[in-house]
Amino acid sequence: MKDSLCTSPFGLLKSYSSKIAGMFCHCGSQNKYKRLDAKLEKKMIEFKRSSSGPTNFKSIDSIILRFPQFKEGLKNIRGVFEQYDEDANGAIDREELKRCLQKLQINLKEQEVEDLFHSCDIDGSQGIQFNEFIVLLCLIYLLVDSPSFSHSTSRTGSPELEATFDTIVEAFLFLDKNGVGKLKKKDVLKALNEASPWEKSPAHITKSRFQELDWDRNGKVSFREFLFALVNWVGIDADEETSAVGKLNQVQRS
DSSP states (O other): OOOGGGTOGGGGGGGGHHHHHHHHTTOOOSHHHHHHHHHHHHHHHHHHHHOOSOOSOSSHHHHHTTHHHHHHHHHTHHHHHHHHOTTOSSSBOHHHHHHHHHHTTOOOOHHHHHHHHHHHOTTOSSSBOHHHHHHHHHHHHHHTTSTTSOOOSOSSSOHHHHHHHHHHHHHHHHHOTTOSSSEEHHHHHHHHHHTSTTSOOOHHHHHHHHHHHOTTOSSEEOHHHHHHHHHHHHTTTOTTSOOHHHHHHHHHHO
8 A cells, every 4th residue: 555645734733743743852841841731721611512503624634724824823923922032042031021011912821831931941041932932822812811821912913814713623624623722632633634535544654643643642632733743743943944835745646
C-alpha cells in the first residue's frame, strides 16, 4: 500500500513536525498547565453546546485549505509583539507582559498572569516568543470573560484577529466530535483517515500525525496544544517556505 503521506494533504505537513518537536522538547512539568487547560476545556464545552447551524469544516482537508487565511489573519500580530518587546530581544518577559496587558486594558490577577506566561513559554526560555505570543493573545481572547478571570473592558482590540481566533476554535470544535473540550485519539485518527477515504492511512502514519498534536503524550489534545501545533503548521515565520496548500497544488498538478 502506498504511504498515505504522499496522497493526504495532512501528510504534506510533515516538514513542520521537526519544528514542533523542537519547540515542545523542553515542556517540563505538566502541572503548570493544568489550571489554564482546565479553564480552556470548560470553555470549549460551552462553545460546543451553544454552537448551532452549519460548520465551515467538513474534513481535515478543509482545515488545511484555510491555512493561508489563518496566516493572513495572524501575521499582523507581529507589530503588536514588537511594540511590547521593549528591549527588542525577540521575547516578551514577565514585566513586559504585565505592561502589555495593562496597555490592552486587560486586568488579570498575578496568578492568572503566571498561568498564562508558563502555559505559553513552551520552550522554557523565560520569555514569550512571537509564535507563543499568538497563542497567548488567543487564550486571553477566549478566557478573559470567563468567571475564572477578572473582568476586562477590552480583549485584543482587533475584530479581524478575533474572527480568525473564532475560526480556529471552530476547527477545534469540528474535531471534538463528542463535545468534551479536548480531542480524543480515536476521533482524530478517524478524521485523518476521512481525509483520504479511498486509501486508509497505515496505523503508524496516523499515530505519528496524532503525536504532532499530542506533544505531552497523554492521549488527549487540549485546545492549547492544538493552537500551538496549528500556528506552527500555518508557518507564520515561514514566508520563504512553500505553504501546505501550495505543496498540495504541486502534487495535484504532477
